[in-house]
Amino acid sequence: xxxxxxxxxxxxxxxxxxxxxxxxxxxxxxxxxxxxxxxxxxxxxxxxxxxxxxxxxxxxxxxxxxxxxxxxxxxxxxxxxxxxxxxxxxxxxxxxxxxxxxxxxxxxxxxxxxxxxxxxxxxxxxxxxxxxxxxxxxxxxxxxxxxxxxxxxxxxxxxxxxxxxxxxxxxxxxxxxxxxxxxxxxxxxxxxxxxxxxxxxxxxxxxxxxxxxxxxxxxxxxxxxxxxxxxxxxxxxxxxxxxxxxxxxxxxxxxxxxxxxxxxxxxxxxxxxxxxxxxxxxxxxxxxxxxxxxxxxxxxxxxxxxxxxxxxxxxxxxxxxxxxxxxxxxxxxxxxxxxxxxxxxxxxxxxxxxxxxxxxxxxxxxxxxxxxxxxxxxxxxxxxxxxxxxxxxxxxxxxxxxxxxxxxxxxxxxxxxxxxxxxxxxxxxxxxxxxxxxxxxxxxxxxxxxxxxxxxxxxxxxxxxxxxxxxxxxxxxx
Amino acid sequence: xxxxxxxxxxxxxxxxxxxxxxxxxxxxxxxxxxxxxxxxxxxxxxxxxxxxxxxxxxxxxxxxxxxxxxxxxxxxxxxxxxxxxxxxxxxxxxxxxxxxxxxxxxxxxxxxxxxxxxxxxxxxxxxxxxxxxxxxxxxxxxxxxxxxxxxxxxxxxxxxxxxxxxxxxxxxxxxxxxxxxxxxxxxxxxxxxxxxxxxxxxxxxxxxxxxxxxxxxxxxxxxxxxxxxxxxxxxxxxxxxxxxxxxxxxxxxxxxxxxxxxxxxxxxxxxxxxxxxxxxxxxxxxxxxxxxxxxxxxxxxxxxxxxxxxxxxxxxxxxxxxxxxxxxxxxxxxxxxxxxxxxxxxxxxxxxxxxxxxxxxxxxxxxxxxxxxxxxxxxxxxxxxxxxxxxxxxxxxxxxxxxxxxxxxxxxxxxxxxxxxxxxxxxxxxxxxxxxxxxxxxxxxxxxxxxxxxxxxxxxxxxxxxxxxxxxxxxxxx
Numbered sequence: 001x002x003x004x005x006x007x008x009x010x011x012x013x014x015x016x017x018x019x020x021x022x023x024x025x026x027x028x029x030x031x032x033x034x035x036x037x038x039x040x041x042x043x044x045x046x047x048x049x050x051x052x053x054x055x056x057x058x059x060x061x062x063x064x065x066x067x068x069x070x071x072x073x074x075x076x077x078x079x080x081x082x083x084x085x086x087x088x089x090x091x092x093x094x095x096x097x098x099x100x101x102x103x104x105x106x107x108x109x110x111x112x113x114x115x116x117x118x119x120x121x122x123x124x125x126x127x128x129x130x131x132x133x134x135x136x137x138x139x140x141x142x143x144x145x146x147x148x149x150x151x152x153x154x155x156x157x158x159x160x161x162x163x164x165x166x167x168x169x170x171x172x173x174x175x176x177x178x179x180x181x182x183x184x185x186x187x188x189x190x191x192x193x194x195x196x197x198x199x200x201x202x203x204x205x206x207x208x209x210x211x212x213x214x215x216x217x218x219x220x221x222x223x224x225x226x227x228x229x230x231x232x233x234x235x236x237x238x239x240x241x242x243x244x245x246x247x248x249x250x251x252x253x254x255x256x257x258x259x260x261x262x263x264x265x266x267x268x269x270x271x272x273x274x275x276x277x278x279x280x281x282x283x284x285x286x287x288x289x290x291x292x293x294x295x296x297x298x299x300x301x302x303x304x305x306x307x308x309x310x311x312x313x314x315x316x317x318x319x320x321x322x323x324x325x326x327x328x329x330x331x332x333x334x335x336x337x338x339x340x341x342x343x344x345x346x347x348x349x350x351x352x353x354x355x356x357x358x359x360x361x362x363x364x365x366x367x368x369x370x371x372x373x374x375x376x377x378x379x380x381x382x383x384x385x386x387x388x389x390x391x392x393x394x395x396x397x398x399x400x401x402x403x404x405x406x407x408x409x410x411x412x413x414x415x416x417x418x419x420x421x422x423x424x425x426x427x428x429x430x431x432x433x434x435x436x437x438x439x440x441x442x443x444x445x446x447x448x449x450x451x452x453x454x455x456x457x458x459x460x461x462x463x464x465x466x467x468x469x470x471x472x473x474x475x476x477x478x
Numbered sequence: 479x480x481x482x483x484x485x486x487x488x489x490x491x492x493x494x495x496x497x498x499x500x501x502x503x504x505x506x507x508x509x510x511x512x513x514x515x516x517x518x519x520x521x522x523x524x525x526x527x528x529x530x531x532x533x534x535x536x537x538x539x540x541x542x543x544x545x546x547x548x549x550x551x552x553x554x555x556x557x558x559x560x561x562x563x564x565x566x567x568x569x570x571x572x573x574x575x576x577x578x579x580x581x582x583x584x585x586x587x588x589x590x591x592x593x594x595x596x597x598x599x600x601x602x603x604x605x606x607x608x609x610x611x612x613x614x615x616x617x618x619x620x621x622x623x624x625x626x627x628x629x630x631x632x633x634x635x636x637x638x639x640x641x642x643x644x645x646x647x648x649x650x651x652x653x654x655x656x657x658x659x660x661x662x663x664x665x666x667x668x669x670x671x672x673x674x675x676x677x678x679x680x681x682x683x684x685x686x687x688x689x690x691x692x693x694x695x696x697x698x699x700x701x702x703x704x705x706x707x708x709x710x711x712x713x714x715x716x717x718x719x720x721x722x723x724x725x726x727x728x729x730x731x732x733x734x735x736x737x738x739x740x741x742x743x744x745x746x747x748x749x750x751x752x753x754x755x756x757x758x759x760x761x762x763x764x765x766x767x768x769x770x771x772x773x774x775x776x777x778x779x780x781x782x783x784x785x786x787x788x789x790x791x792x793x794x795x796x797x798x799x800x801x802x803x804x805x806x807x808x809x810x811x812x813x814x815x816x817x818x819x820x821x822x823x824x825x826x827x828x829x830x831x832x833x834x835x836x837x838x839x840x841x842x843x844x845x846x847x848x849x850x851x852x853x854x855x856x857x858x859x860x861x862x863x864x865x866x867x868x869x870x871x872x873x874x875x876x877x878x879x880x881x882x883x884x885x886x887x888x889x890x891x892x893x894x895x896x897x898x899x900x901x902x903x904x905x906x907x908x909x910x911x912x913x914x915x916x917x918x919x920x921x922x923x924x925x926x927x928x929x930x931x932x933x934x935x936x937x938x939x940x941x942x943x944x945x946x947x948x949x950x951x952x953x954x955x956x
Contacts (some may be wrong), residue, residue: 019745022736024646024704041736042704043917060735061703084917086736115888115918139916140910154649162640165622168502168540171632175947176654176711177726179954189681190672193715195665203667203715203725204954210669217956225539225628226502226520233654233711237671237681247681248655257538258500258519258564267497317574364806385612387575410593421775431616431956438617439521439562440593469653469695476657476682478695478909 015234026063032091032101039088040103041114041329043142046125047079056111058085061147064290067216068102075111081125082117082142124258127296137469137478148287148294149466153454155287156276157231160252163275169227169254174217176233178415179208180428187236188212189247210235213447214253216379216432219408222255222443223435229254231450239473243462244399244452248471252453255408255445262390263318265405265444266367269394270316273365277311277457291458304459307397310364318367321349321388327361328353349393351400359397366395378418381407390444398423399456405446412436491644502759510569510579517566518545518581519592521620522602525557534589536563539625542768546572546580559603560595560620594874605774608943615956620732626772628763631932633765634754635709638730641753645746647705652695654711657686658906665714666690667725689927692731694857694910697886700733700921701913703730707732708852717951721940722877722930726949730931733886733923739794740868743883743922744845747872748794750942755789755935762891769936782937785875788842796845799827805839806831824850827871829878837875844873856896859885859922868922877934883924890914923944 023033025042042058045066054076057066069087079085089105096102122136123143133140140146164171179193189210193203202208212234221228234251259265280288288308297302321325328343337360341350349368350356358366370388371379380389391406409415415436419426426433454466464470469478487743498697501511503520520536523544535544547565557563567583574580600614601621611618618624642649655669667688680686692714699706712729737743758766766786773779797805806821815838819828825844827835836844849865851858858867869884887893894916897904904911932944942948947956 019739019741019744021645021705021734024736026646041919061680062648062705084919096884114920116915117917118915121916138698138913147702150650150699152647153651155843157649158643160640161636165636165861167499168504170540170629171635172628172946173631173711173728175726177713177954180956188672189669191667191669193666194668194687195715199733203951204949205952206954208954209672220616220956221619221628221946226627227540227620233651235655237673248653250651256499258502261497263497268499401768435616437594437596438599439560439595441519441562442592468650468699471653471655473680473681474683476655476684476686478658478698 008321024062025058025060025065025067027090028067029063029065029101034091034093036090037088038091038103039086040126041068041086042067042084044079044081044085045144046081047076049073049076049285056085056087058087058245059144059147061142062152064144064293065099068096068099070102070104070112072106072108074108078113080121082118082121084114086112086114106270113368130175130462134464141468145294146465148291149454149458149460150468152287152291152458153466155418156454156457157450159276159279160231163272164227164229164254167227169229170221170225172218172221172225173212174214174221174229174230174232176211176214177204177208178211178217178237179204179206180216180432187238189235189237206334213251215255215445215447216429218253218255218445219432219443222257222445223301223438223441226257227254235255241473243464244455246451246463246467246470246472249463249467250450252450254446255443257441259444260442262369262392262405262407262444265407265446266369266392266394269403269446269448270365271403273453274312275328276453277308280360280457281308281312282428293316295459300459307459311431314364316365316367317362318369320369321371321402324353324357324368327357327365331361346374348375354393354395354400355398358395358400363397365397368393368395374407378422378424379406379408379415381409382414382418392446394448398459398461399452401449402452402456403446403448405444407442409443410436410440410442412440479878487822494770502540503536503538503543503545506545507543507579512569512571514568516569516581517564518544518547519564520562522559522561522563523622524559525554527554528549534563534565536565537622537625539620542622542626542629542771543577546574546577548580548582549588550584550586552586556591557589558595558599560599560601562592564592569826595855606700608940612942619946623772625944626769627932627938628946630769631944632766632938633757634932634935635928636762637754637757638709638750641750642707642732645705647707648699648703650696650699650703650706650708652689652692652699652708652710654689654692654713655682655686656689656695657682657684658910665716667713667715673805684738690714691729693733693923693925694907696731696733696923697910697913697921700735700923700930701916701919704735706730711713716866719951721942722927722933724941724945724948724950727941727945728928729925730928731923731925733921733922735919737922738885738920740847740883740885740922741871741884743924744796744847744870744872747845747881747883747924747926748843750930752790754931755786759786759790760933773937778937785935785937792842793845794845795840796847798847799849801826802831802835802846805835809839824852826853832871832878833876836878841875846871846873846935856900856902857884857886857893859887860892860896870924875936876937876939877930878935879927881924881926882932883922885920885922888914888918888920913956 042060045059046057048055054071054073056069059066062201086111092104094102231252292301325345331337339466369392373389376389380391393401394403451463451466520538523537524535526533532549532551537544566588571581572580685937695764709730805825809815847870851867854867858869870881872881902910929941929944
């Protein structure tokens with residue numbers, strides 16, 4: 001072996017001959033190799049040493065479950081949580097009530113320590129608070145709850161991909177570097193080659209930014225493929241440091257041609273989320289139940305089950321912005337609720353308004369349609385009332401807004417009129433505008449904050465716990 | 479209807495009642511709704527008007543195939559390529575040899591123009607060169623060949639996801655904003671909040687960059703989940719403007735714990751690519767054959783079929799860097815080939831060397847193992863010879879390098895020793911180093927240029943034709 005510092009022992013002879021990957025713990029659980037010598041790799045999650053026998057719980061992170069290894073006591077003496085090990089023995093059915101199988105051996109040389117931990121290693125078998133874990137960003141994903149979240153995240157992406165494929169969408173990859181600003185000024189990150197001190201001579205020949213939404217480019221692809229979606233990072237240089245904002249987050253965006261009503265978008269979004277929830281709810285051995293089992297707090301367990309049930313079987317509300325303002329005003333005049341910001345037509349719905357509507361008043365997801373034109377970007381289709389646009393937000397309990405979407409104005413005259421009223425420059429979006437004179441069709445789309453969806457479905461309070469390395473103002477630690 | 483400029487007619491009554499999406503053309507081909515009135519939306523790809531009948535080919539981009547609509551001649555008079563239309567009629571079996579079904583109607587009001595094109599609309603029924611199409615980046619994806627490429631791209635991603643899921647990997651999302659530079663100095667994009675003129679007060683509290691590789695962060699997640707992969711944009715501020723470089727490209731990266739030999743990585747990569755190719759080769763009605771059919775040039779058709787055959791059935795070569803240099807030197811001394819750069823041990827393999835080895839000498843994919851230590855980053859595991867590291871590149875005909883990977887040094891003493899020899903600062907990567915004292919395990923990984931894979935599998939010459947909006951020096955048009 002190449003690397004063999006004192007105390008490290010590797011035994012990979014079998015692997016070296018076939019070059020295959022060894023079985024991971026999830027594979028062993030799914031198809032236990034009974035009656036043959038099996039070698040298992042992983043990290044120690046807990047050790048109990050008794051007089052004649054020792055129990056080591058190990059995990060390799062591929063499964064929610066730890067594999068219990070039953071070994072001679074002297075084999076477990078030097079082990080502690082976090083140490084990486086290789087254990088060889090026989091897979092047997094377990095008598096224990098919390099596991100179906102266990103690895104058993106009486107071989108006095110069955111446990112190899114692969115990599116030790118320092119005495120200062122911070123993770124223990126006990127419960128660690130999310131706050132504490134955020135201080136060790138390079139180690140926190142080793143914990144059972146947070147690793148369940150990452151597997152859950154992967155599962156949700158897979159289910160979304162399944163849904164869009166089934167719905168005849170093409171998954172595509174619009175650019176993150178852009179010279180146009182989709183949502184209006186502000187909150188942008190500017191980029192430049194680090195070696196270009198000479199500011200006159202820009203790398204791209206002009207100012208360039210990180211995208212805040214890929215929508216405009218996605219519309220180009222929509223006019224070619226009819227149904228397109230993407231899941232990409234988006235960036236906002238927001239100073240606000242809340243538990244639901246990030247400077248770098250993943251956004252699912254979709255654009256759909258040949259639709260004419262914003263309700264086609266809301267119906268589609270409801271089906272999309274139900275497709276994901278259905279997979280969590282039905283697969284009792286899958287990521288959904290693993291996530292549930294990784295919560296120690298029974299309150300969260302009940303909340304998650306109830307949430308998924310309600311998403312699938314409850315009725316999702318749809319109201320207009322005007323109705324939302326009416327409800328908010330009426331209820332606050334009655335004294336049923338007091339808000340920091342007084343609800344008023346024309347003003348944006350504040351986060352407190354959104355959360356109360358969905359979490360307290362309706363106690364369900366709420367689509368809010370038709371916001372005032374002035375509060376929305378130039379590309380949204382105007383409604384016949386002249387005051388509102390054909391758009392929607394999806395609000396959900398605890399999290400607030402997780403989706404925003406609209407019909408896109410596809411009539412070039414109306415679009416140019418809106419641009420003129422807003423005194424916008426069009427130099428950087430001429431390509432976008434010219435789509436409207438190149439076989440333009442009625443279309444619409446939406447963007448969903450992927451991390452917000454995960455927070456909602458997983459009943460996770462802080463968005464920093466559902467993304468591997470959160471980025472926000474003054475926070476780019478590792 | 480809200481938007482109804484003169485000449486535009488919408489008929490979405492059926493949709494408005496159910497809010498479902500209407501059937502797209504791919505769905506109609508897959509499950510033709512015979513004997514019922516069917517409404518189809520799309521863009522005109524070609525029109526032939528005869529005395530008593532007219533033929534309109536329409537596509538909505540969801541399928542490689544156009545749907546032929548047979549309509550009364552006056553219904554097609556004002557149509558031309560690019561116009562968006564809605565056609566209502568009956569789906570029938572077709573007598574034509576190039577299509578299985580057609581939409582037929584004698585209704586004098588069967589074709590609605592949804593959106594016209596300007597007289598200057600650049601796309602015609604004829605063949606357009608890729609060079610020309612790159613000058614109209616907002617319209618080029620409407621062509622049959624380029625739209626096939628986007629569907630192919632989506633398909634390849636789906637097949638990769640299928641493979642990694644099957645292999646027990648978690649798909650994950652490392653950050654693109656980073657304060658550490660994985661591969662060494664140079665070629666970075668720097669980012670800062672656009673509104674922070676005050677250069678002392680940085681948004682993240684320090685200099686931050688766009689990632690050139692997510693590997694270091696992926697290793698963190700690998701130490702938690704054992705098998706992780708990602709497909710994310712990566713960025714290089716390279717000035718070189720070749721047909722295989724981009725400033726923003728998508729990279730598939732994977733890290734695998736509990737492996738000990740670089741050949742486990744090469745074996746895995748071979749299986750990964752074969753999984754994708756197998757799906758192209760087998761599914762004769764799928765994206766693979768559609769891509770083939772979208773090429774007018776028979777030379778490309780043969781090349782693609784031969785390439786896929788050879789990838790599945792041919793033998794992939796594996797040689798060492800030292801062997802590669804020996805072959806290159808011997809063949810160039812014999813005068814069998816002349817290179818601009820003379821091959822010499824210790825020098826990098828140039829693109830011309832790579833392409834000749836794989837395209838001319840072996841005529842197959844080639845894994846080249848064990849490059850000189852000095853030419854590779856600090857984190858690669860040293861080989862016992864003291865001169866080389868346990869790494870590999872995968873070279874393929876036409877494209878050259880598409881994958882690079884290595885074992886990662888997991889022994890903290892050896893890693894620190896290497897860092898010292900290179901005079902590297904470690905302030906920004908302490909989190910990375912501390913993984914080596916936190917239950918470190920032998921592991922390795924690789925990165926594959928997604929666009930390069932697509933160029934190779936699709937026999938596409940220019941990387942700009944497999945990514946929706948290519949970015950490179952002085953090129954960020956739309």
